[in-house]
Amino acid sequence: MSALPAFENVYGAPPLELCGDTSRLPQFSPLIPGALDLHDVAPASLGPITMLAPPGTIERRYALALALRALKPDATLTALAPKDKGGTRLAGDMEALGCTFHESSKRHHRICVTQSGGDAKTMAQAIADGAPRFEEELGLWTQPGVFSWNRIDPGSAMLMNHLPDFSGRGADLGAGLGVLAHGVLASPKVTALTLIELDGRAIACAKRNVTDARVQFLQADVRKLNVPDLKALDFIVMNPPFHDGGAEDKSLGQAFIKTAASLLKKGGRLYCVANRHLPYENVLKDNFRRVTMVAEEAGFKIYEAMA
Numbered sequence: 626m627s628a629l630p631a632f633e634n635v636y637g638a639p640p641l642e643l644c645g646d647t648s649r650l651p652q653f654s655p656l657i658p659g660a661l662d663l664h665d666v667a668p669a670s671l672g673p674i675t676m677l678a679p680p681g682t683i684e685r686r687y688a689l690a691l692a693l694r695a696l697k698p699d700a701t702l703t704a705l706a707p708k709d710k711g712g713t714r715l716a717g718d719m720e721a722l723g724c725t726f727h728e729s730s731k732r733h734h735r736i737c738v739t740q741s742g743g744d745a746k747t748m749a750q751a752i753a754d755g756a757p758r759f760e761e762e763l764g765l766w767t768q769p770g771v772f773s774w775n776r777i778d779p780g781s782a783m784l785m786n787h788l789p790d791f792s793g794r795g796a797d798l799g800a801g802l803g804v805l806a807h808g809v810l811a812s813p814k815v816t817a818l819t820l821i822e823l824d825g826r827a828i829a830c831a832k833r834n835v836t837d838a839r840v841q842f843l844q845a846d847v848r849k850l851n852v853p854d855l856k857a858l859d860f861i862v863m864n865p866p867f868h869d870g871g872a873e874d875k876s877l878g879q880a881f882i883k884t885a886a887s888l889l890k891k892g893g894r895l896y897c898v899a900n901r902h903l904p905y906e907n908v909l910k911d912n913f914r915r916v917t918m919v920a921e922e923a924g925f926k927i928y929e930a931m932a
């Protein structure tokens with residue numbers, strides 16, 4: 626394949642060997658703190674963009690349609706995805722959005738290059754389908770692409786059933802839509818709760834879902850936290866992620882456990898739920914003074930760990 630078209634903007638982290646170093650370009654992925662939002666870009670105003678297209682169909686078509694709407698006339702959208710993470714469906718998405726495109730394949734990725742000019746009606750529908758919305762059944766604001774966006778995760782539901790009445794200052798690491806916060810804030814002795822989450826879409830929804838004056842929101846990578854005020858906490862709750870970029874990554878949950886230990890005061894408590902198969906016991910024991918398994922049900926374990 627010939628070289629990809631030049632680009633001035635980036636969505637996500639396309640592979641270095643395909644797109645070169647994109648780290649200094651304006652970033653539009655909601656999974657990167659500080660990124661701009663394609664939704665806010667005026668139509669027909671953006672220079673060429675390369676996009677590592679997200680894996681979920683609704684979120685992928687939403688992102689593609691937003692990018693197409695934003696592009697200046699004649700600016701290119703280079704969309705790529707690994708074949709097993711949406712890549713084989715990219716061409717179908719482009720067709721569905723009414724685009725003329727060129728498809729190629731390189732390094733296990735499918736690559737579609739197109740210019741603005743998709744079908745206005747289907748693009749508007751894709752944007753509506755992927756937008757934040759209030760889901761009556763969940764009783765929450767949510768958005769396709771966010772973790773467990775259209776159902777309560779069974780691990781989180783189980784953790785909710787086992788939360789003690791916390792008191793003092795705490796945090797929820799990987800807070801998602803703010804599901805656990807509702808359980809934590811039921812205790813009037815809780816004075817402050819910080820919801821920390823990487824996904825900007827989830828944070829935006831959580832702000833609408835959790836309207837309690839005791840709560841603060843922070844879009845950040847829990848592995849790289851640097852918040853001087855957030856220390857000596859009384860408690861932490863979490864349902865840590867174990868997927869990064871679609872692949873299982875046990876080190877992610879283990880890093881969450883180490884961060885939790887570093888944020889708690891001596892005697893502070895971590896409540897954590899995890900799939901039974903995940904190897905968290907040793908990391909918990911290495912980083913906490915006392916670790917207790919509170920419950921084991923339906924493939925999940927809940928741990929209480931004292932710092």
Ligand SMILES: C[S@@+](CC[C@H](N)C(=O)[O-])C[C@H]1O[C@@H](n2cnc3c(N)ncnc32)[C@H](O)[C@@H]1O
Nearest residue numbers: 772781799800801804822823824846847864866
């Ligand atoms: C298993 S989900 C739990 C979500 C929420 N607490 C719940 O119970 O529904 C894990 C969350 O961690 C977030 N996450 C993934 N990697 C992260 C990171 N490095 N830093 C902060 N949050 C992250 C995901 O976006 C996801 O919302």
